[in-house]
Amino acid sequence: MKARTCWEAVCTVEDLVPESGIAVWTAAGPVAVFYLPHRLPALFAISHTDPFSGANVLARGLTGDLKGQPVVASPLYKQHFNLVTGQCLEDEAVSVQTYPVLLDGNEIRLEVPVKQSETEAA
Amino acid sequence: MSKKTLIVVGNGMVGHHFLEQLVASPAAADYDILVFGEEKQLAYDRVHLSEYFAGSTHADLAMGTADWYTEQGIQLLLNEPVTGLDRDQRTVTTPKGDYHYDELVLATGSYPFVPPIEGREHPHCFVYRTLEDLDAIRASAQAGKSGVVVGGGLLGLEAANALKSLGLQAHVVEFAPRLMPVQLDTDGGALLRHKIEELGVQVHTEKATTAIVAGEEARLRMNFSDDSHLETDLIVFSAGIRPQDALARSSGLEVGERGGIVVNDQCTTSDPHIHAIGECALWDQRIFGLVAPGYTMARTLASVLNGDQEAAFTGADMSTKLKLLGVDVGSIGDAHGQTPGARNIRFNDEQIGHYRRMVISEDGKKLLGAILVGDNSHYDTLLQYALNGIALPDNPETLILPESQGGAPALGPDALPETASICSCHNVTKGDICGAIDAGCGDLGSVKAETKASTGCGGCTALLKNVVDSELEKRGVEVSKDLCEHFPYSRQELFHLVKVNGIRTFSTLIRQHGRGHGCDICKPAVGSILASCWNEHILATDHVPLQDTNDTFMANMQKNGTYSIVPRIPGGEITPDKLIVLGEVAKQYNLYTKITGGQRVDLFGATLSELPEIWEQLIAAGFETGHAYGKSLRTVKSCVGSTWCRYGVQDSVGMAIRLEDRYKGLRAPHKVKMAVSGCTRECAEAQSKDFGVIATENGWNLYVCGNGGMRPRHADLFATDLSDEELIRTIDRVVMLYVRTADRLQRTSVWMENLEGGLEYLKQVVLEDSLGICAELEEHMDGIVGTYQCEWKTAVEDPEKRKRFREFVNAPEKKDPVQQWTTERDQRRPVLESA
Ligand SMILES: Cc1cc2nc3c(=O)[nH]c(=O)nc-3n(C[C@H](O)[C@H](O)[C@H](O)COP(=O)(O)OP(=O)(O)OC[C@H]3O[C@@H](n4cnc5c(N)ncnc54)[C@H](O)[C@@H]3O)c2cc1C
Ligand code: SF4
Numbered sequence: 001m002k003a004r005t006c007w008e009a010v011c012t013v014e015d016l017v018p019e020s021g022i023a024v025w026t027a028a029g030p031v032a033v034f035y036l037p038h039r040l041p042a043l044f045a046i047s048h049t050d051p052f053s054g055a056n057v058l059a060r061g062l063t064g065d066l067k068g069q070p071v072v073a074s075p076l077y078k079q080h081f082n083l084v085t086g087q088c089l090e091d092e093a094v095s096v097q098t099y100p101v102l103l104d105g106n107e108i109r110l111e112v113p114v115k116q117s118e119t120e121a122a
Numbered sequence: 123m124s125k126k127t128l129i130v131v132g133n134g135m136v137g138h139h140f141l142e143q144l145v146a147s148p149a150a151a152d153y154d155i156l157v158f159g160e161e162k163q164l165a166y167d168r169v170h171l172s173e174y175f176a177g178s179t180h181a182d183l184a185m186g187t188a189d190w191y192t193e194q195g196i197q198l199l200l201n202e203p204v205t206g207l208d209r210d211q212r213t214v215t216t217p218k219g220d221y222h223y224d225e226l227v228l229a230t231g232s233y234p235f236v237p238p239i240e241g242r243e244h245p246h247c248f249v250y251r252t253l254e255d256l257d258a259i260r261a262s263a264q265a266g267k268s269g270v271v272v273g274g275g276l277l278g279l280e281a282a283n284a285l286k287s288l289g290l291q292a293h294v295v296e297f298a299p300r301l302m303p304v305q306l307d308t309d310g311g312a313l314l315r316h317k318i319e320e321l322g323v324q325v326h327t328e329k330a331t332t333a334i335v336a337g338e339e340a341r342l343r344m345n346f347s348d349d350s351h352l353e354t355d356l357i358v359f360s361a362g363i364r365p366q367d368a369l370a371r372s373s374g375l376e377v378g379e380r381g382g383i384v385v386n387d388q389c390t391t392s393d394p395h396i397h398a399i400g401e402c403a404l405w406d407q408r409i410f411g412l413v414a415p416g417y418t419m420a421r422t423l424a425s426v427l428n429g430d431q432e433a434a435f436t437g438a439d440m441s442t443k444l445k446l447l448g449v450d451v452g453s454i455g456d457a458h459g460q461t462p463g464a465r466n467i468r469f470n471d472e473q474i475g476h477y478r479r480m481v482i483s484e485d486g487k488k489l490l491g492a493i494l495v496g497d498n499s500h501y502d503t504l505l506q507y508a509l510n511g512i513a514l515p516d517n518p519e520t521l522i523l524p525e526s527q528g529g530a531p532a533l534g535p536d537a538l539p540e541t542a543s544i545c546s547c548h549n550v551t552k553g554d555i556c557g558a559i560d561a562g563c564g565d566l567g568s569v570k571a572e573t574k575a576s577t578g579c580g581g582c583t584a585l586l587k588n589v590v591d592s593e594l595e596k597r598g599v600e601v602s603k604d605l606c607e608h609f610p611y612s613r614q615e616l617f618h619l620v621k622v623n624g625i626r627t628f629s630t631l632i633r634q635h636g637r638g639h640g641c642d643i644c645k646p647a648v649g650s651i652l653a654s655c656w657n658e659h660i661l662a663t664d665h666v667p668l669q670d671t672n673d674t675f676m677a678n679m680q681k682n683g684t685y686s687i688v689p690r691i692p693g694g695e696i697t698p699d700k701l702i703v704l705g706e707v708a709k710q711y712n713l714y715t716k717i718t719g720g721q722r723v724d725l726f727g728a729t730l731s732e733l734p735e736i737w738e739q740l741i742a743a744g745f746e747t748g749h750a751y752g753k754s755l756r757t758v759k760s761c762v763g764s765t766w767c768r769y770g771v772q773d774s775v776g777m778a779i780r781l782e783d784r785y786k787g788l789r790a791p792h793k794v795k796m797a798v799s800g801c802t803r804e805c806a807e808a809q810s811k812d813f814g815v816i817a818t819e820n821g822w823n824l825y826v827c828g829n830g831g832m833r834p835r836h837a838d839l840f841a842t843d844l845s846d847e848e849l850i851r852t853i854d855r856v857v858m859l860y861v862r863t864a865d866r867l868q869r870t871s872v873w874m875e876n877l878e879g880g881l882e883y884l885k886q887v888v889l890e891d892s893l894g895i896c897a898e899l900e901e902h903m904d905g906i907v908g909t910y911q912c913e914w915k916t917a918v919e920d921p922e923k924r925k926r927f928r929e930f931v932n933a934p935e936k937k938d939p940v941q942q943w944t945t946e947r948d949q950r951r952p953v954l955e956s957a
């Protein structure tokens with residue numbers, strides 16, 4: 001069964017940092033939103049959690065492109081994640097969740113599952 | 123034997139190149155050389171003429187200097203056109219007198235053709251050829267709004283870009299049905315037009331101008347044969363060039379039907395004592411309107427004058443690759459497929475705006491020509507196939523298909539024959555490059571210096587690099603000092619580019635000297651270079667995305683995503699009051715506290731949003747950032763020295779504080795550590811530091827390039843018994859040299875080991891100023907010291923910068939759920955996740 005989703009407003013354009021990421025808290029947990037103005041589309045959203053360390057840090061990684069794909073490098077152990085697919089470039093078996101993202105007027109919205117228990121949020 | 127006189131008429135690109143070749147050869151001794159130039163300025167790089175509008179000066183574009191001419195004993199007579207030639211008397215005439223020659227070289231170039239249109243003498247009509255032309259255009263544009271270029275060829279489009287850069291609404295009026303009719307076909311021309319119009323330049327094709335009259339809304343009105351018209355404030359004619367052959371005509375030398383001084387393979391005219399090279403020369407019924415063939419003629423003639431019987435000009439390739447208004451355009455060989463039986467393969471993606479066409483021989487084996495619009499990445503490979511007659515693969519279409527559709531990767535340098543021409547400006551083949559490498563050139567820079575390859579138009583840079591890398595690799599040399607896939611340069615080369623060209627942002631640097639958008643390798647490296655050069659705040663908007671997370675948040679990220687904080691404690695000296703503040707802050711935020719090896723205190727476990735709050739308190743108590751997160755000076759460790767220690771001979775703490783205050787904040791290729799000991803007992807372990815200072819009875823001994831850590835290296839004794847001032851000046855110089863020349867993430871120890879000439883060389887440069895750069899190094903350092911700011915102070919005072927420290931921008935109160943804590947030895951520490 002397909003989970004029900006909604007487009008959650010998470011921040012505004014003013015919150016974004018060009019060529020860089022910010023973290024937001026959503027119904028699906030912590031998500032990193034990246035703004036790469038030279039790309040079309042320019043917004044990307046992936047999980048904020050670094051699968052290698054378990055720490056919520058991906059939004060603080062450096063962005064860039066490798067062989068044409070937009071990527072972020074984990075600030076802890078420097079693995080790269082494709083911002084479109086979530087795929088880790090160094091380890092085929094690892095990827096992070098990606099989220100559809102859109103610009104609605106001045107607001108950034110993410111498509112996230114509606115019902116996500118927040119039990120893990122201490 | 124008395125010397126003969128050689129006169130060169132024309133001081134342009136080719137004339138200058140000829141002189142360079144000639145004076146470097148034995149024949150130079152046989153001649154007194156005189157050069158006449160019609161222009162006021164010494165020969166300059168006309169190919170890059172448009173850069174004059176972007177701020178380059180004549181000095182930037184000049185091919186040489188007046189001093190060079192003097193040193194070579196060449197008499198340079200500028201602003202003195204040759205107006206007459208008497209072949210019987212062997213004299214040339216200028217407004218100032220007659221001059222005798224034994225050999226005459228005509229290098230008069232060409233002049234722009236202005237079609238005979240009524241009204242073309244109007245003062246706001248121009249051509250685009252010389253610096254003076256550009257000065258006039260600039261003056262006219264100042265009070266104008268729009269400009270028209272007549273002619274949609276290569277130069278016309280360049281001129282249109284220039285008009286646009288002057289702030290004018292630019293139009294291109296072309297007689298033919300498409301742009302660049304010589305180089306492009308219908309589809310290519312249409313795509314180029316589309317792209318150029320997108321950039322705001324209006325293109326009018328199939329327009330023949332009949333008259334230029336006074337305008338109603340603008341200065342001028344152009345009337346076209348189809349009864350339409352266009353108003354404009356200025357007009358630039360770029361309707362082709364004509365060889366400057368006036369002297370040849372008036373003196374009865376053989377000239378071509380449509381102009382051009384007829385020359386043979388030796389570049390000699392119908393008079394054996396007169397030679398012609400460059401755009402004024404007509405060889406095999408052809409004029410060459412590019413600089414590379416002109417250079418080849420210049421080299422040929424220099425060899426001929428040296429008695430080389432074999433020297434011959436045998437024609438030149440007219441392929442071109444350019445960026446016109448930011449759009450890639452390439453044209454190779456028989457681009458129009460005029461060879462009998464030629465067949466075409468086309469790839470046209472209108473979606474992304476790429477057009478590629480290959481013209482192949484009847485048997486499908488050879489590439490005859492090609493056209494590229496929108497993307498020149500296939501140019502080098504295609505050119506090599508065409509020039510060297512390399513057999514095409516079975517599915518030649520793979521050469522122009524995108525890789526995702528089965529396209530073949532670029533032709534590797536290994537596939538090229540020894541005779542393949544790599545640099546056509548300087549006629550360098552792959553064989554020449556291999557020769558240079560075998561003769562000892564060990565990197566790209568020395569191959570360039572040795573062969574001159576890639577020092578002309580620059581079009582061959584990427585290919586040259588590939589060939590050099592592959593040849594070096596074959597010889598077992600470890601290569602690629604490239605920073606990463608985005609920059610084909612080492613850190614040192616980038617530093618130089620940034621400094622010399624005054625580049626202040628990453629985006630400018632990557633646009634001009636790199637490709638793509640950067641990555642986690644090049645961004646911090648460039649960030650550090652920019653900081654070393656200009657010392658702007660690392661959180662200035664342009665620089666934020668460049669910094670490693672530690673530099674961005676000015677703290678060290680730990681494994682659970684929290685940060686540690688290390689305030690500066692210069693020389694390890696701290697007042698009890700300050701120590702108490704550290705304790706209080708640590709207690710308030712429950713920070714794990716540990717003394718570091720560098721005599722400071724490290725506070726662990728702060729969350730992102732706590733960082734500015736904590737720093738506010740620390741700054742109020744007089745602390746500054748310790749740069750523990752940066753590739754910069756960490757600590758200057760010291761022993762207690764003569765103030766307390768019974769053995770001490772100098773005040774090591776005082777000196778350590780002075781050094782730490784001087785170099786704090788300086789961005790370097792890697793971290794830098796220093797230490798000062800108060801006597802030879804060396805309690806501060808200075809000899810394991812990048813810069814170690816040990817007190818002597820007479821002053822200070824300086825040790826450099828030591829290291830502890832993973833690869834220990836004992837520092838080298840560099841200078842002895844220095845006074846305080848001498849010590850600081852010496853460290854200034856070594857540090858700055860390191861900052862400028864080291865590779866990314868290269869500690870001073872490795873830098874020294876790789877420095878050619880090693881310690882002795884470093885001593886010569888720094889202590890004896892063998893390169894004459896010490897004053898500059900000191901000045902650079904003084905500039906950086908003078909612009910120091912505590913980054914944390916600047917950041918906490920600026921609400922915009924503080925915004926960066928929100929853990930979740932939409933939920934300020936949210937605590938990061940994965941940061942779980944427990945207590946050990948009376949302090950908080952993270953819960954280790956079960957792996
Ligand atoms: C805007 C522009 C862009 C270009 N871009 C490219 C490019 O991308 N790639 C490329 O390969 N080529 C390019 N070219 C062409 C290139 O500049 C020429 O091929 C090259 O300059 C030819 O050199 P030359 O020495 O033959 O002529 P010139 O450089 O024109 O030099 C001839 C000199 O002789 C002087 N002279 C003429 N008659 C006399 C006389 N009677 N007495 C004394 N002096 C005289 C002239 O004043 C002039 O200074 C470009 C040209 C222009 C204008
Ligand atoms: S290095 Fe010398 S001055 Fe410094 S503490 Fe040791 S013994 Fe004393």
Ligand code: SF4
Pocket residue numbers: none
């Ligand atoms: S020695 Fe290893 S574990 Fe200890 S701080 Fe350095 S990197 Fe970390």
Ligand code: FES
Pocket residue numbers: 414544545546547548575576577578579580581582583
């Ligand atoms: S081809 Fe022009 S510099 Fe090499």
